[in-house]
Amino acid sequence: MQNETPLIFELSREGRRGYDAPDSSVQAVGPGLSPELRRKSPPRLPEVSENTVVRHYTNLSVRNHHIDRDFYPLGSCTMKYNPRVNEQIASLPGFASLHPLQPAITAQGALEVMFRLGEALKEVTGLDAVTLQPAAGAQGELTALLMFRAYLTGQGGPRRKIIIPDSAHGTNPASIRVAGYEVVELPSGGDGLLDVEALKRILDEEVAALMLTNPNTLGLFETRIEEIISLVHGIGGLVYMDGANLNAMLGICRPGEMGFDACHINLHKTFSTPHGGGGPGSGPVLVKKHLEPFLPSPVVCRHGERFELDWDRPDSIGHVHTFFGNFGVHVRALAYILSMGQEGMREISETAIVNANYLRAKLSTEFELPFGSPCMHEVVLSGDRQKARGVRTADMAKRLLDYGMHPPTVYFPLIVHEALMIEPTESESKETLDEFIEVMRQINKDSLENPDLLKTAPHTTPVRRLDEAAAARMLDIRYYKD
Amino acid sequence: MRYIPNTPDDRQAMLRDIGVSSFEDLLKPIPKSLRLSRPLNIPKGKSEQEVVATMTSLARKNLDAASFLSFLGAGSYDHYVPAAVGDLAGRSEFLTAYTPYQPEVSQGTLQVIYEFQSMICELFRMNAANASLYDGGTALAEAVMLAQSHTRRSRVLWFDSVHPHYRKVTRTLGDPLGIRFDTMPLTDGRVKDAALDSTLDVETAAVVFQYPNFFGLIEHLEPLIERVHAAGALAIVVADPLAMGVLEPPGNWDADIVVGEGQALGNPQSYGGPYLGLFAVSEKLVRRAPGRIAGITRDVDGRRGYVLTLQTREQHIRRDKATSNICTNEGLCATRATIFLSLVGPQGLREIGETCMKNCNYLRNKLSEIPGVQLLFDGLHFKEFVFRLKGDVPAFLEFMAKRDILPGIPLKRFNMGLDDALLVALTERRTADEMDRYADAVRAFLKGSPS
Ligand SMILES: Cc1ncc(COP(=O)(O)O)c(C=O)c1O
Numbered sequence: 001m002q003n004e005t006p007l008i009f010e011l012s013r014e015g016r017r018g019y020d021a022p023d024s025s026v027q028a029v030g031p032g033l034s035p036e037l038r039r040k041s042p043p044r045l046p047e048v049s050e051n052t053v054v055r056h057y058t059n060l061s062v063r064n065h066h067i068d069r070d071f072y073p074l075g076s077c078t079m080k081y082n083p084r085v086n087e088q089i090a091s092l093p094g095f096a097s098l099h100p101l102q103p104a105i106t107a108q109g110a111l112e113v114m115f116r117l118g119e120a121l122k123e124v125t126g127l128d129a130v131t132l133q134p135a136a137g138a139q140g141e142l143t144a145l146l147m148f149r150a151y152l153t154g155q156g157g158p159r160r161k162i163i164i165p166d167s168a169h170g171t172n173p174a175s176i177r178v179a180g181y182e183v184v185e186l187p188s189g190g191d192g193l194l195d196v197e198a199l200k201r202i203l204d205e206e207v208a209a210l211m212l213t214n215p216n217t218l219g220l221f222e223t224r225i226e227e228i229i230s231l232v233h234g235i236g237g238l239v240y241m242d243g244a245n246l247n248a249m250l251g252i253c254r255p256g257e258m259g260f261d262a263c264h265i266n267l268h269k270t271f272s273t274p275h276g277g278g279g280p281g282s283g284p285v286l287v288k289k290h291l292e293p294f295l296p297s298p299v300v301c302r303h304g305e306r307f308e309l310d311w312d313r314p315d316s317i318g319h320v321h322t323f324f325g326n327f328g329v330h331v332r333a334l335a336y337i338l339s340m341g342q343e344g345m346r347e348i349s350e351t352a353i354v355n356a357n358y359l360r361a362k363l364s365t366e367f368e369l370p371f372g373s374p375c376m377h378e379v380v381l382s383g384d385r386q387k388a389r390g391v392r393t394a395d396m397a398k399r400l401l402d403y404g405m406h407p408p409t410v411y412f413p414l415i416v417h418e419a420l421m422i423e424p425t426e427s428e429s430k431e432t433l434d435e436f437i438e439v440m441r442q443i444n445k446d447s448l449e450n451p452d453l454l455k456t457a458p459h460t461t462p463v464r465r466l467d468e469a470a471a472a473r474m475l476d477i478r479y480y481k482d
Numbered sequence: 483m484r485y486i487p488n489t490p491d492d493r494q495a496m497l498r499d500i501g502v503s504s505f506e507d508l509l510k511p512i513p514k515s516l517r518l519s520r521p522l523n524i525p526k527g528k529s530e531q532e533v534v535a536t537m538t539s540l541a542r543k544n545l546d547a548a549s550f551l552s553f554l555g556a557g558s559y560d561h562y563v564p565a566a567v568g569d570l571a572g573r574s575e576f577l578t579a580y581t582p583y584q585p586e587v588s589q590g591t592l593q594v595i596y597e598f599q600s601m602i603c604e605l606f607r608m609n610a611a612n613a614s615l616y617d618g619g620t621a622l623a624e625a626v627m628l629a630q631s632h633t634r635r636s637r638v639l640w641f642d643s644v645h646p647h648y649r650k651v652t653r654t655l656g657d658p659l660g661i662r663f664d665t666m667p668l669t670d671g672r673v674k675d676a677a678l679d680s681t682l683d684v685e686t687a688a689v690v691f692q693y694p695n696f697f698g699l700i701e702h703l704e705p706l707i708e709r710v711h712a713a714g715a716l717a718i719v720v721a722d723p724l725a726m727g728v729l730e731p732p733g734n735w736d737a738d739i740v741v742g743e744g745q746a747l748g749n750p751q752s753y754g755g756p757y758l759g760l761f762a763v764s765e766k767l768v769r770r771a772p773g774r775i776a777g778i779t780r781d782v783d784g785r786r787g788y789v790l791t792l793q794t795r796e797q798h799i800r801r802d803k804a805t806s807n808i809c810t811n812e813g814l815c816a817t818r819a820t821i822f823l824s825l826v827g828p829q830g831l832r833e834i835g836e837t838c839m840k841n842c843n844y845l846r847n848k849l850s851e852i853p854g855v856q857l858l859f860d861g862l863h864f865k866e867f868v869f870r871l872k873g874d875v876p877a878f879l880e881f882m883a884k885r886d887i888l889p890g891i892p893l894k895r896f897n898m899g900l901d902d903a904l905l906v907a908l909t910e911r912r913t914a915d916e917m918d919r920y921a922d923a924v925r926a927f928l929k930g931s932p933s
Binding site: 004020024026028031033039040044048061062067077083091093098100110112124135138146220226250252266272279311319320326331351360407428467470475 | 751
């Protein structure tokens with residue numbers, strides 16, 4: 001059993017230093033700060049030497065599971081291999097030390113990166129125009145909804161409601177709210193797909209849009225997508241695709257051809273930017289021609305050999321990022337696209353789909369499979385059978401930690417009991433999947449023979465089960481309490 | 483295909499186990515008419531070596547900070563990043579982990595978030611901070627939305643001394659929610675009490691100040707914040723975290739929400755992103771704060787551990803009542819900031835701040851001696867200032883560019899009635915020699931020396 005790790009504040013000793021500021025080369029001139037403006041008591045930052053800092057954060061880092069260590073089948077999150085070379089490329093001084101407001105003529109390479117990435121994303125999605133500004137998927141959703149609002153306002157009124165299926169990711173309803181709309185939740189059909197009849201019943205002139213994830217968060221492709229979209233278009237509404245699951249359709253099918261008006265892409269998923277423990281991400285939005293005037297400004301454009309930023313866009317919804325979005329993520333995504341190329345794109349999705357269906361076929365013997373049809377790049381199972389034995393999905397997830405594997409996403413989508421949402425991605429080998437299958441089978445066996453082993457898991461992690469209720473009740477969210 | 487392990491044989495075996503005869507069978511749910519029948523129109527895949535060559539040549543088309551002397555600021559700053567920051571944050575355990583949904587195997591990330599929150603609270607002297615938002619502009623937008631929902635009022639007041647891009651982002655996100663924004667006049671680049679008093683009303687949800695302000699001026703906000711509170715509104719301060727080693731923190735003046743851009747804390751400029759949105763609130767607003775928050779708890783053996791807490795505020799639970807949609811944030815940038823602040827400590831932060839101020843004063847002073855230069859906005863500056871010069875701004879920029887100097891950001895682009903002025907930034911990285919070079923070049927320009 002490991003001991004508690006100290007906080008960096010607990011390692012602090014007055015007078016220790018981890019940084020030497022350079023001698024200021026100039027003499028102070030002019031008046032100093034008046035007493036009311038000068039800080040009276042310094043911020044209680046840690047006082048530690050550089051080697052303490054290095055040791056402390058190295059020790060913290062190893063208390064993480066991460067994709068470079070082992071399997072991370074966290075559904076919807078697309079935890080796949082992040083090419084090493086992308087990190088090197090993003091840190092080239094020619095990218096990393098550019099100022100966002102330096103003259104465009106001195107940043108032609110950066111603008112070209114953004115332009116080329118945008119062109120590739122247009123081709124991948126079959127849509128007409130792009131903004132790279134949104135800093136994450138959720139911001140992409142919001143950006144598109146604001147564009148919908150602007151477009152519909154021009155058509156007579158922004159309207160009031162936006163429909164989502166009950167399987168939608170939590171950011172979808174939240175983005176709807178933040179865009180100033182009401183959320184209308186539509187129950188899914190028994191096959192896990194959007195219930196088209198139910199949709200027909202609630203479509204009216206107050207519906208601004210339908211927001212769909214495709215393939216949906218159950219891992220299923222919305223087979224009747226064309227019909228669904230034409231129904232919404234029929235009442236003058238727009239249709240948005242949450243493209244977080246694009247990893248399933250590269251080179252196979254395209255949202256533009258399905259009829260979607262807009263979609264976002266999570267570059268930090270499909271195009272392999274490391275997740276960094278919670279970001280940064282990037283959520284470019286692609287739209288059809290009729291929405292192009294509303295794109296956030298500025299837009300990168302090309303005039304002959306010259307790349308420019310077009311700030312002068314009278315119908316633009318405005319800005320959604322202080323500068324141009326998460327450029328460092330754009331660089332990685334372009335490098336990845338160049339590496340994979342046209343055949344590689346399709347290979348990504350084909351392999352991701354085969355891998356997910358392989359797990360589906362192998363695990364559906366022991367675990368409930370709520371929906372019958374083949375899945376796309378992820379599969380949702382239910383732990384109902386195990387629950388009947390008194391073992392919950394959370395227990396199984398915790399037990400997986402003892403095997404050094406990260407559990408799948410659990411209890412999401414909300415509409416599947418005891419959900420386990422598994423996304424192996426294309427970067428896992430058959431051997432890894434076989435090992436995971438073995439472990440899952442053992443866990444199932446233990447749910448029959450040794451349930452306590454699961455209910456008390458994990459046993460080998462740096463800390464064991466944590467009391468989350470207590471954390472919310474007795475809020476301790478900063479070190480110095482006064 | 484170097485990132486995909488399965489061989490054709492593997493695939494055949496797997497398809498057999500799945501029970502289909504070909505991959506195409508798995509695509510059954512996708513209507514045939516929707517399947518792409520041609521390859522994507524993007525170039526064939528390249529070797530690592532070729533990718534490096536292509537991307538390096540793109541990088542070389544840019545003039546980076548080593549190719550010229552930069553005096554550009556306005557929300558993105560050339561501060562020194564100690565080597566250990568990139569090294570530690572670049573460890574694959576931080577880099578390739580996901581959001582800490584399984585706390586038992588995410589204690590590293592969670593503890594870093596807790597330390598980050600603690601440090602941000604210390605810098606601004608606030609009660610709570612979140613795990614980060616996208617950048618300074620989006621952090622201000624979230625602050626304004628919070629003020630609207632907390633006060634149930636819908637008017638927001640601000641000034642040209644708040645970063646114009648932050649205001650644009652905030653308007654984009656605030657307009658659809660019915661928030662009305664009013665820009666109030668400044669006197670000599672700063673906020674005057676009287677102007678505030680005459681506009682504050684019962685509809686005002688919040689007043690936004692920037693500290694130091696967009697023109698680099700350090701204003702005493704305490705009396706202003708008092709007036710805002712007297713009107714029942716919230717005081718939102720956009721603060722530079724790097725200045726907090728020398729400046730009195732806004733929390734000591736009772737600011738309700740402090741937001742800021744954390745790029746200066748150990749993050750590269752990276753052409754504007756990823757940056758780090760800082761967000762801190764007073765006690766009464768904790769449960770309304772957007773984004774993730776890590777808290778301490780115990781495990782079943784009584785050991786200290788960390789979890790994401792206050793999740794009840796989040797979208798996954800409140801769904802149609804959510805007030806913020808932030809999910810992925812800027813975790814790695816926050817990790818860099820945490821390591822940066824640990825290294826520099828209170829003394830380092832103070833010294834960096836003092837050097838910025840000295841440099842700023844030094845160059846202002848030098849320029850003030852040059853006939854034809856007009857310094858705008860008297861008073862104390864932190865690391866930025868504004869000046870105007872006799873002559874054409876584009877010609878000046880060109881003249882300086884030939885000397886490998888980017889002398890500042892023309893304020894014309896911001897439409898604030900300062901079309902012939904430049905915003906100049908000095909960090910601790912600028913030396914006396916460099917500033918002398920700047921001043922000499924200005925003198926030469928004004929004398930009309932050949933370019
Ligand atoms: C289906 C789906 N939609 C939206 C999002 C939100 O993306 P982000 O976290 O980048 O904001 C995610 C991922 O978290 C997702 O899985």
